[in-house]
Amino acid sequence: MTVMTANPYENIDITSRSFKADPFPFYAYLRAEAPVFKVNVPYPLKRPVWVISRYDDVLAALKDERFAKDKQNGMTPEQLGKQPYTPAAFKALERTMLDLDAPDHTRLRGLVHKAFTPRLIEQMRERIDRISNELLDEMERKGEANLIRDYALPIPLTIIAEILGIPKEDTHKFHGWAAKLLAIQSPISALLATPSLLIFMRYLRKLFKERRAEPQDDLITALVQAEEAGDKLSENELLAMVVILLIAGHETTVNLIGTGTMELLRHPEQLARLQENPALIKPAVEELLRYVTPIETATERYAREDITIAGTTITKGEMVFAALASANRDENVFSNPDILDITRDPNRHLSFGQGAHYCVGAPLARLEGSIAIHNLVQRFPNLRLATSAEQLVWRKGMTLRGLEALPVKV
Numbered sequence: 532m533t534v535m536t537a538n539p540y541e542n543i544d545i546t547s548r549s550f551k552a553d554p555f556p557f558y559a560y561l562r563a564e565a566p567v568f569k570v571n572v573p574y575p576l577k578r579p580v581w582v583i584s585r586y587d588d589v590l591a592a593l594k595d596e597r598f599a600k601d602k603q604n605g606m607t608p609e610q611l612g613k614q615p616y617t618p619a620a621f622k623a624l625e626r627t628m629l630d631l632d633a634p635d636h637t638r639l640r641g642l643v644h645k646a647f648t649p650r651l652i653e654q655m656r657e658r659i660d661r662i663s664n665e666l667l668d669e670m671e672r673k674g675e676a677n678l679i680r681d682y683a684l685p686i687p688l689t690i691i692a693e694i695l696g697i698p699k700e701d702t703h704k705f706h707g708w709a710a711k712l713l714a715i716q717s718p719i720s721a722l723l724a725t726p727s728l729l730i731f732m733r734y735l736r737k738l739f740k741e742r743r744a745e746p747q748d749d750l751i752t753a754l755v756q757a758e759e760a761g762d763k764l765s766e767n768e769l770l771a772m773v774v775i776l777l778i779a780g781h782e783t784t785v786n787l788i789g790t791g792t793m794e795l796l797r798h799p800e801q802l803a804r805l806q807e808n809p810a811l812i813k814p815a816v817e818e819l820l821r822y823v824t825p826i827e828t829a830t831e832r833y834a835r836e837d838i839t840i841a842g843t844t845i846t847k848g849e850m851v852f853a854a855l856a857s858a859n860r861d862e863n864v865f866s867n868p869d870i871l872d873i874t875r876d877p878n879r880h881l882s883f884g885q886g887a888h889y890c891v892g893a894p895l896a897r898l899e900g901s902i903a904i905h906n907l908v909q910r911f912p913n914l915r916l917a918t919s920a921e922q923l924v925w926r927k928g929m930t931l932r933g934l935e936a937l938p939v940k941v
C-alpha cells in the first residue's frame with residue numbers, strides 16, 4: 532500500500548503578507564518534491580498558475596521562446612475571452628516591453644537600452660552619492676527613520692525621475708500613483724485606483740506636450756521625438772514606456788536597499804565585515820541581490836504550446852511564473868544557499884532575470900544599491916532595527932517582495 536503524504540502547501544496564497552515574510556521553506560519544498568507546481572492566485576489573476584522553482588528550469592524557461600510574454604501570443608482565444616475585467620484606463624498601459632515579444636519587444640527595448648549602459652550610468656555616481664548623503668544628514672538629525680520611506684525609496688525614485696526628466700517637485704506624486712497600481716488586489720481596488728491612474732496619465736500627456744514644444748536633454752524628450760518620427764512608437768506605447776520605467780526604476784531598487792539593509796542588520800557579523808572592509812561592497816550587493824531577490828518571481832509567461840518540464844506538462848496557454856527567489860536558493864548551484872555570505876564567489880544569481888527580458892536597469896540598480904548601502908553602513912556604525920524582525924510588515928502581491936516600512940535607529 533502506498534502512503535500518500537498530503538501536500539502541506541495545497542491552499543497556499545503566495546500573495547499574502549504572511550507568505551511574503553518567509554517564502555523560502557515553500558520554495559525548498561517545491562525544489563525537492565514538486566519542481567513545477569500549480570497554485571491558485573487570487574485577483575487580479577484569479578486562475579491557477581504554474582510555479583517553476585529549480586535553478587536550471589528557471590534559467591531555461593526565461594530563455595525559452597516557447598514561452599510568450601504577450602498573452603495574445605500564448606493564450607487560446609477561449610482563454611483570452613475569459614480574462615478578468617480590466618478597466619479601460621489600464622488598457623492603454625498594456626503595451627510595455629515587458630508584456631510583448633519580438634519584434635515589438637525588440638523595437639521598444641531598442642529605444643531606451645542605450646540610456647542605461649554601464650558607461651552612461653557610471654556618470655550618475657556623484658549625483659546618487661549627493662542624494663544619499665542629504666537623506667542621511669536628515670536621518671542623523673532625527674536619530675531615527677523609516678528606512679523605506681526616508682532613504683531606500685527616495686534614492687531610486689529621484690534618479691529615475693531625473694533620467695526621464697520629470698520636474699523635481701512632482702516626483703513624490705509618482706510613488707503614490709505607482710503604489711496604487713501595484714496594490715491592486717481586487718476589482719474594487721482596481722476601480723478605486725482608476726482615478727489616480729487617469730490623473731497620472733493626464734499629467735504625463737501634458738509633460739509630453741511640453742517636451743514637444745520645448746525639447747530638453749532628457750529621456751522623455753528622446754522618446755517623444757521617437758514617437759513623432761512615425762513608426763517607432765505609438766502614443767499609448769510612449770505612455771506605457773514611461774510608466775514601466777518609472778515603476779521598474781524604483782519599486783525594485785527600494786527593496787534591494789530596504790530588505791538588503793534589514794538582512795545586514797539581522798546578520799551583524801556580515802555587517803561588521805562590510806563596515807571594516809568597505810571594498811566588499813561589490814560582492815555584498817550581489818549577495819544581497821541573491822539573498823533577498825527583490826523580484827521574487829519573474830513576471831508572467833504563457834506557454835505557446837504544451838511544454839514538459841521536470842516531468843510535468845504545462846498545457847498551451849497556461850500561465851507560468853519562474854521563481855527567481857527559489858532559483859537563488861537552489862542547493863545544487865549555491866553552497867549553503869540559506870547563509871548570507873557577502874564574499875560569495877561565484878554568485879550567478881538570477882535576480883535580474885535572463886534572456887530577452889533581462890533587466891534593462893541592472894547597471895543603475897547595482898550602482899544605486901552599492902552607493903546607498905555603502906554610505907548608510909559607513910555613516911552609522913550603530914544602525915539598528917527599532918522593532919523586532921517579527922513585527923515587520925511585508926507588502927502583499929505577486930512578483931515583488933519588500934517591506935511596507937523599516938523603522939531604524941541610527
Ligand code: HEM
Nearest residue numbers: 628629779780783784787829830883884888890891892896
Ligand atoms: C534591484 C533592482 C532591480 C531588480 C531586482 C530588477 C529585476 C528585473 C527582472 C527580474 C526583470 C525581468 C522580468 C521578467 O523577465 O519577467 C527586469 C526587467 C526590467 N527592468 Fe529591472 N530590476 C531592477 C531595477 C531596475 C531599474 C532601476 C530599472 C530602470 C530602468 C529597471 C527596468 C527594467 C525594465 C524596463 C525591464 C523590462 C525589460 C524587458 O522586458 O526587456 N529595472 N528587472
